[in-house]
Amino acid sequence: MAELHFEVTSSLGKKIRVTRQYWDFIISFKHLMMAGKEALVKDALMNADEVRRSNKDDKVFIYYKRQKKHFVAVVCKHLNGEGYIITTYITDRIKIGEIV
DSSP: OOOEEEEEEOTTSOEEEEEHHHHHHIIIIIOGGGTTOHHHHHHHHHSOSEEEEOSSOTTEEEEEEEETTEEEEEEEEEETTEEEEEEEEEESSOOSSEEO
């Protein structure tokens, strides 16, 4: 079984997790700027300023937390009361989607 890197309860009450292996994939191949930013990701999940549901998949939610001029965005999939991180990144705008 993959090693759990961290798990938090989101502002929507969902337990969101990411494995060490998948976190390494995110920071090595998808969004290198997120290396060392686990605390920001956890804060975005637990204290989101806004959460939006994806227009493409109703089980995908994007948690946003303002950080000065930008937002930390954490994209998660919710399944059976729990969830996991798909990706995370820094952005200057919030995507279109239903506000949760």
